[in-house]
Amino acid sequence: MSALRTAVSWLFVPASRPERFAKAVGSGAQAVVIDLEDAVSPDGDGKARARAALRDAWPGAAGVPVVVRVNGARTPEHTADLAACRALAPAAVVLPKAESAEQVRAAAEASGVPVLPLIESARGLVRLAEITAGPSCVRLLFGGVDLALDLGVSDDAALDASRADLVRWSAAAGLPAPVDGVSTALRDTAAVTREAARAKGWGFGGKLCVHPAQIPPVHAAFAPGEDEVRWARRVLAVGQDGAAVADGEMIDRPVVERARRIVREAERVGQTERAARAGR
Known part of the structure; x- marks a missing residue:
């Protein structure tokens, strides 16, 4: 559970491509x-064949958490997907177009695992x-x-208020920072970096990826920068109690807490990178 709360990069892989499961697990996501x-594909028996492939090639105890995005609660495949998950016991199920607490509760009960609600409709937003x-x-x-399709908007900036809603309600409920949506620029690392940096600025804690090439720029964008870490360490050296001044900046409790978070995140990133190198 703790790995799901802190994961930054989330890589999608089609259930219909079982030959890619091991590659996804080893991708660095x-x-x-x-x-x-x-x-x-919803055509023919594509969904049933995908469930069979999922069962036959399930990665089991992988080095990273593996979750399953099931079909939505309003689809005919939903019940069979959740039954398959109950047999496989993934780390969690991703519930697309989550729109109510009852849908989340029912998905958890049927699958036997926790739920990651994917908010992508107006109904989901107003029921956060x-x-x-x-x-x-x-x-x-x-x-x-x-969500852009549901709201009828074409400018991504129109979704910023929705992003703020996810961050706000996550914080209010004591949940970890939410995970931003996918970038459709598969190999444009500059675009992925910009989108990930913007998501971090909005208060998100990770990003969904649709190609392994997106993972390194996502990690780089969400990791504390060298300047941030230096600033945080200066703050902690000066203002642990009460108010103080460092480099002309007033240092009080909220500033100190932000500095602590930056240092903790930098240490966590370093530990993750060292573990990844050791596993190679």
Whole structure:
């Protein structure tokens, strides 16, 4: 559970491509999302074949948490997907178009694992208070592409208020920072870096990825920069108690707490990188 709360990079892999499961686990992503929904054709028995492939090639105890995106609660495949998850016991299920606490509760009960609600509709947005209040909700994921379609907007900036809603309700419910949606620029690392940096600035704690090439720029964007860490260490050296001044800046309790968070995150990133190198 702790790995799901801190994971920065979340890599999607189609359930219909079992030959990619091991590659996804070894890609450097901090969480892998095996997708039974959008990545699988709804034609014919495509969904059933994807579930069979998922069962036959399940990665088991991988080095990173593996979760499954099931089909939505309003689809005919939903029940069968959750039954498959109950047998496999992934780290969690991703519930697309999550729109109520009852949907989250039912998905957790049927699958036997916690739920990552994917917020990608107006209904989901206006019910964030109840969705985040349930005990089965681990962390919110943001589905910007589908949300833009549902809201009828084409300018990504129009989604900023929605991003703020996810951050606000996550904090209020004591959940970890939410995970931003995918970047459709598969190999444009500059675009991925810009989007990830913007998400970090909005208060997100990670980003969904659709290609392994997106993982390094996402990690780089979310990791504390050298200047940030130097600033944080100066603050902690000066202002541990009460108010103080460093480099002309007033240092009080909220500033000190922010500095502590930056140092903790830098240390966590360093530990993760060292563990990854040791595992190679």
